[in-house]
Amino acid sequence: MSPLIALQGIAKGFGEGGARVQALSDITLNVAAGEVVGLRGPSGSGKSTLLNLVACILEPDAGVLRLAGETVWQGRWAKADLRALRRRTIGFIFQFHNLLPFLDATDNVALAMTLNNVPLTVARSRARALLDYLQVGKRADAMPAKLSGGEAQRVAIARALANQPHIILADEPTAALDSERAQVVMDLLRRVAREQAAAVLVVTHDDKIFSRFDRLVSLRDGRIEGEMRPG
Template identity: 45%
Template sequence: MSKHSAIKVKDLVKHFGKDDNLVRVIEGASFEIQKGEVVALIAPSGAGKTTLLMMIGCVTEPTSGEIWLGEDLVYKNKWMAKDTRKIRREKIGFIFQSHYLIPFLNVLENITLLPQANDVSQKDAQIKAMELLKYLEIDDKAHNMTSQLSGGQNQRVAIARALANNPEIILADEPTAALDGERAVSVIKMLKKIASEQNVAIITVTHDDRILPYCDRIMKIQDRAIVFE
């Protein structure tokens, strides 16, 4: 495991069901992603992209194999920690196609929710949130409700929320699917900047060919295995 490695997967397998109902989704996947990389994950619908993302994110339990996040072995044929939620809170930021912002909280409150759940004081959480909003050039919307923002602005808020716990890894599931061309490119450029400047590894599931030129590598699920372009 290199000191620059953010994610390492070895012989990862995921099956659903059993006997006559057995569905083989991932078979023996092995790969490594470095800090600062933006990797696109592409495959046909139903090939297991989101399943792979959720296994790396310690949400879905694999059938077998190993997952390393940084220097920590988090899965080896079983979860190595009793509380996978703690791993997610401390190491991983999630961004989804639908931003899932809480509509009755304003922008600042949406971003500070997770840090405060991690016992960060309200004051420190707000300072960090404002830094992120300024970094993402949306600090003038801090006290707006999410309903007052455009789709692209809400996605930037979702990115700020994902960064609020200082993650080593960001997992994004179709983050630009609901955006037009200009906004989609703006979001992927922002993720590229975050990866480079904050040394964060980013995997983004996508069907959006517009964002592929901005990714460092393209990872495919092909015949239930992982291949790179």
């Protein structure tokens, strides 16, 4: 089976002339369905740049990017509507949950589906099912201000899953959580990867969750320095 995330020889730089900074060089990385891969490295190593390239937010300078078996970038963008691609293929989870404060948990999740033209009644029904799946269904009617940090992050994961994406991208998803809640969130991401056959790519500095990854990829100075299988 082809990997859901496939990068070959990816490079990215910023600036011009003498001020140009090479953020990434010759990045080759695959993430398969059901796999949870962590990206670690010091600040400035290129982790966030790499995540934004996979998210089709930044454009590579060189290489090939394939998502869910489709070539997305090879010398130029191969898809005309990148926003539609992101809504259909990618779910995003951030360090802070970024829930809309004026919507309850159910409608925060349902909104992602209505943006994909799913009828509201269908979207709300699926949102509640996702909240149940992530063991936070009892908080379906709660406003974000009433949720604990761990509950809010579970709602954010439900929102990321709303459109049944093949790929989950997470940027420091446990940094704002204590050790116990961080482990719960990572266990949920592992469950999602296995049961939803999704590829999960996580940027993290959080050494307390390293054991939860199938692979840890280390970046330094814009290059892959190595990788390991924890445990």
